[in-house]
Amino acid sequence: MRRALPRTMQTKVEDIRVLYFAGDRVEPYVQIIAVNEPKRRQSICSSEESEAEESDDRAYVEDLLPMLCDHSQLLEDHHLESLATHMPARTQGYPWQLAYSTADHGTSLKTLYRSMAGLDSPVLLVVKDMNNKVFGAFSTSPFRVSDYCYGTGETFLYTFSPDFKAYRWSGENSYFVSGHLESLQIGGGVGGFGLWLDADLYRGASYSCPTFCNQPLSTEEEFIVQDLEVWTIQNATCPPYTKGRK
Incomplete structure (x- = not known):
């Protein structure tokens, strides 16, 4: 049934x-x-x-x-997580030390150059503008005054505005970093600099440039700097910052 x-x-x-x-x-x-x-x-x-x-x-x-040896006012965990996977392999596993910050050293490009004197290691530039946008550049050489451009193809620009994006070397030219007393320039060619800072580290600009084929790093091509930090990689060990990376 x-x-x-x-x-x-x-x-x-x-x-x-x-x-x-x-x-x-x-x-x-x-x-x-x-x-x-x-x-x-x-x-x-x-x-x-x-x-x-x-x-x-x-x-x-x-x-x-990276293990931060000092306190950062700009880098948080989510910033480091995004940046970590884009750093050259040779930089991984080494501690990062704060070489310069506007909060500790004032706003002077000359002072920034002096803080880089004697260094022979890659550096990470972190900028926060008045719109609270965070962006910057990784340079394979410490910033210094020079009559010619320096750096290698590992140099790149990055931004967190609105989401993380890294702009690597396009191979178009080798205008990686150019340091002058009146300005710091990263990336260049027809159209402008990928990242430009004035002598007082107060005004800055970011344009699309052939070196990295980047978009402007901030929401505005010309911006006012709120804070700035430069981190350097050190081969020597250092005590980690115990209060976290914030």
């Missing part, structure tokens, strides 16, 4: 499978299995695998995070 399925099952007959079991020593019985159940289980397994992969990725990024 065929029995009608319960009303709750009639609405989605296509989602179920009815299996009939019988045997010499087994009482006959019927088992109802939802067809989409294996798919649901597979989805759960895939989700668990995805979460495990994401956890591994997070652990990998955390391993790349």
Whole structure:
């Protein structure tokens, strides 16, 4: 005798499978299995695998995070996480020290150059403008006054406005960094500088330039500097900043 399925099952007959079991020593019985159940289980397994992969990725990024020896007023964890994966491999695993900041040293490009004297290591420039936009540049050479451009193809521009974006060397020209007493220039060519700062580290500008094929780093091509920091990589160990990276 065929029995009608319960009303709750009639609405989605296509989602179920009815299996009939019988045997010499087994009482006959019927088992109802939802067809989409294996798919649901597979989805759960895939989700668990995805979460495990994401956890591994997070652990990998955390391993790349630089150890800050000093307090930063501009760099937070999410900034470091984004920057870490774009730093050259040779910089990973070394502590970062604050070489210059407008909060500690005042607003003077000459003072910035003096703080770089004697250094022979890459530096990270971090700028925060009056619109609270954070951006800057990674330079393979410390900033200094020079009659010619310096740096290598590992130099890049970056911005967090509105989301993180790194602009690497395009190969178009080699105008990486040019230091003068009246200004600091990063990237150049027809159209303007990728990042330009005046002698007082007060006014700045960012235009699209052939060196990095970048978009302006801030929401405005010309901006006013609120704060500025320069971090340098040191081979020597240093005690980490114990109050966090904020």
